[in-house]
Amino acid sequence: MTGGVLCCGNLVLDILVRPVEQVVFDATTWVEDISQHVGGNGANTSFALGKLGVPVRLVGVTGRDSFGDWVLGQLEAAGVDTRYVLRKDVPTAATVGLVKPTGSRAFLHRPGVSAHAFDAPVEFTADLTTGFQHFHLANPFALPLLRTHAGETMRSARQAGLRTSLDTGWDAKGEWMKVIEPCLPHTEFLFMNEDEARRISGCSDAGSAARRFLEAGAGVAVVKLGAAGCSVFTASEEFTVPGFRVDAVDTTGAGDCFVGGFLAGLYRGASLREAARLANAAGALSVTRLGATTGLLSYSETVSWMSRAAISQ
Secondary structure (H helix, E strand, C coil), X not given: CCCEEEEEECCEEEEEEECCCCCCCCCCCCCCEEEEEEECHHHHHHHHHHHCCCCXXXXXXXXXXXXXXXXXXXHHHCCEECCCEEEECCCCEEEEEEECCCCCEEEEEECHHHHHCCCCCCCCCHHHHCCEEEXXXXXXXXCCCHHHHHHHHHHHHHXXXXXXXXXXXXXXXXXXXXXXXXXXXXXXXXXXXXXXXXXXXXCCXXXXXHHHHHHCCCCEEEEECHHHXXXXXXXXXXXXXXXXXXXCCCCCCHHHHHHHHHHHHHHCCCCHHHHHHHHXXXXXXXXXXXXXXXXXXXXXXXXXXXXXXXXXX
16 A cells, blocks of 8 residues: 545535425425535545545645635544645535435535636646545536646646546536546546436446447546446456445435545555445445435444445345
């Protein structure tokens, strides 16, 4: 185990409300829980890596406000190096999440400082990269300025000698392949869920999408399948690793935690199948509690949980 992970992405303050079956205006709806959590693709993935014992440094931007203070404090407590998180006099990005009893959710999002972050590509200086061997870009779609030079950032990371990975996320602007295609020749591990894979590629199924991404330059394509686990595609093989059976409370951030688990497996020298299994575990544990990262366990605790947990059918 040498080096750690540089993670680049957004930081968000999540306020989650559960359970919410429907929103009724001009009325009061009583709920069981309203609570504050770490959110944002960059923050969630970094938190998962830190929790799993991987050296991780987050590159991002947050507001110079109490929301930003709280999120940074939570990340630092999980072992995340936040020295490269800039502070700006713009409100921290925030999301109100309405969570159904089944775990599905609807988000109301204020981009805040995320709309002002990364007006230039990330510069991989020696000061930033020393001690790190992997660069992960967590959802370029969530950062309006970064999406315009995501490909250049990925290329620079490779030129700096770093392994690279990218988690696509959902594009509210609908630009999809325009943003992702320039990244693919410089992306060793590409993560996406089934819907994202189809939207980005224009293919009718996620498998065809993954193969298209490999042809465009990605090294490994990983499709998240939710409770069913994940499928992994390389130039020489394709396989599916089943997920773990859990009772879902809140699916917020499960995909980010999945990626953190996968990268944690790679950090420990795991095979692709082993990394996928650890990723499935991190994603499954994430959904067992309200909030993206509340259900996560340490690496040793996760391995112990995996030995007892039932596999999804």
